[in-house]
Amino acid sequence: MDIKKMRFGMLKAKGVTEIRERALPEMGEFDVLIKQETCNICTTDYGQFSGLREHQGYPMAGGHEGSGIIIEKGRKVKGYEIGDRVALLYDACGRCDMCKSGQEGRCADADILDKFSEDGYKGFFGFADYMVVPSRRIAKINKDLPSAEAGFLEPLATVVKGVKLVKAKPNETIAVIGAGTMGLLNALTLKAYGCKVILTESFDNKLENAKALGFDVIDIKKEDPVEGVMRLTNGKGVDAVVVAVGNSAANNQSVKMLKEAYGRILVFAAGYPEPNFDISSNLIHYKRMEIIGTFSADYIDFMDAAELLNSGAVKVTNLLESKTFKLDDFKEALEYASIPGKYRVTVEL
Numbered sequence: 001m002d003i004k005k006m007r008f009g010m011l012k013a014k015g016v017t018e019i020r021e022r023a024l025p026e027m028g029e030f031d032v033l034i035k036q037e038t039c040n041i042c043t044t045d046y047g048q049f050s051g052l053r054e055h056q057g058y059p060m061a062g063g064h065e066g067s068g069i070i071i072e073k074g075r076k077v078k079g080y081e082i083g084d085r086v087a088l089l090y091d092a093c094g095r096c097d098m099c100k101s102g103q104e105g106r107c108a109d110a111d112i113l114d115k116f117s118e119d120g121y122k123g124f125f126g127f128a129d130y131m132v133v134p135s136r137r138i139a140k141i142n143k144d145l146p147s148a149e150a151g152f153l154e155p156l157a158t159v160v161k162g163v164k165l166v167k168a169k170p171n172e173t174i175a176v177i178g179a180g181t182m183g184l185l186n187a188l189t190l191k192a193y194g195c196k197v198i199l200t201e202s203f204d205n206k207l208e209n210a211k212a213l214g215f216d217v218i219d220i221k222k223e224d225p226v227e228g229v230m231r232l233t234n235g236k237g238v239d240a241v242v243v244a245v246g247n248s249a250a251n252n253q254s255v256k257m258l259k260e261a262y263g264r265i266l267v268f269a270a271g272y273p274e275p276n277f278d279i280s281s282n283l284i285h286y287k288r289m290e291i292i293g294t295f296s297a298d299y300i301d302f303m304d305a306a307e308l309l310n311s312g313a314v315k316v317t318n319l320l321e322s323k324t325f326k327l328d329d330f331k332e333a334l335e336y337a338s339i340p341g342k343y344r345v346t347v348e349l
């Protein structure tokens, strides 16, 4: 292995970034060396930078929406070749009880939020030029997809997990509250599953984008979102609501958007400060309602997400900001991503 070091962007504290170097881990027989091309900035990354999600800890070598090209592989790596474009999965040990029951997203041995690397960092080192990872942590993505789009593997996997949990069926009508990156990604995935989607949003650029992608939209500056949903469903309400923003108002609207019985609510997003959900248990009872939580993703969801990206069933081109940043401008990239109303911002590596 000729390349010995990785250069990566990290957070020392709220609002304080640094570009550092460290030795690349030794390559094992089952590892690949990846030349990373891009890593997109997740809400968790800029949320910590701006001080809203500091519970994740410091020093944070964040970033997990990365993609790149395999430039070297271990002797026992099968199914991947040098030159393949790959995107990253969560790490999972494959040995613990969670992994054995298909809940790799809950792997007891790889909980990145609780662990420090040997040299004292939290995080996945996503904003790094090179990376050594076990081949269980990658999925192949078509080379004709831009790297920044391949970086949607992880967020899309979390969406796929939620769409499965909410049991979305073809021809159902589903409301998605919030047309930001994750709201729109939910909408695109639901559409790929055959559902009709209504999005509610306040930012004009997001409303325009959602409309251009063929969705019914409700501009909540002009119309009450619950009334809007009722208008678009002839007073029936929707089969399910995906709450893709983390706030109390959205939670409470979702209940009123549902059809008379057997409606489902998917709580997709966390919110900081912590939101409330005010609901009477009688209402859940009489309306035979389901309230479903989702967080993270398992390996089967990553595989399904790779298929959705590779087949073109979910196209994420419109979920990326056209302005991109070099690693040396890591701080500017995080500042730009923190501006309300932005889609995913890409760091080129």
Ligand SMILES: [Zn+2]
Residues within 6 Å of the ligand: 042, 043, 044, 064, 065, 154, 155
């Ligand atoms: Zn993410």
Ligand SMILES: [Zn+2]
Residues within 6 Å of the ligand: 092, 093, 094, 095, 096, 097, 098, 099, 107, 108, 109, 110
């Ligand atoms: Zn495990």
